[in-house]
Amino acid sequence: MKLALLLVTALGCATGGTAGRPARAVDPATARREVRQAEIAFATAFRNRDRRAFFAMIADDAVFLGPKRTLRGKRQVLGVWDRFFAAPAAPFSWVPERVEISGDGSLGLSTGPVRDPSGMQIASFSSIWRRQADGSWRVIFDGPGCPAPASFEFKP
Secondary structure (H helix, E strand, O other), rough: OHHHHHHHHHHHHOOOOOOOOOOOOOOHHHHHHHHHHHHHHHHHHHOOHHHHHHHHHHHEEEEEOOOOEEEOOOHHHHHHHHHHHHOOOOOOOOOOOOOOOOOOOOOEEEEEEEEEEOOEEEEEEEEEEOOOOOOOEEEEEEEEEOOOOOOOOOOO
C-alpha cells in the first residue's frame, strides 16, 4: 500500500501535480473573445502593412493551404505571403464572423469573408488558432473556408 501511495505521489510530481485532474477551466466566452481579437489584430497588421506583427502571429509549425500547394512551417508561409506586402495597399482584407473554441480551450476556429479592395467578397477563410503557454494565440492552420449553402441546416 505504501508503495502504491509513493508511486501515485511521484506520478503527481512528475506531471506537475495534474494527474487525474481535468485541465484548468476555460470560460468559452472569454476564449472566443481572445481568438476574435487575435484574428482582428492579424488582419489589421496585414492591412497596415506591418510584416513583423503579422508574421509574429503565425506558429512556427503552421500549415497554410493555398490554391495550388500547402505551405508547411513559418518559413514557407513567409516566403509566399511576403509578396502580399509588396504594394502600399493590401490586396485583400478579412474579418472574423464566427469564432468557436475547443472544449479544452486550447484551439480556436475563426471564419469569415475575404474582400477585395472595393469591398466585394472574393472568398472566405478559416483559421485555427492555438493557445500558447503564455496565453497568447498563434495561427496553426489557415486556408480557404467553405460556407454552407443557405439551405443547409445541421440537425444534431
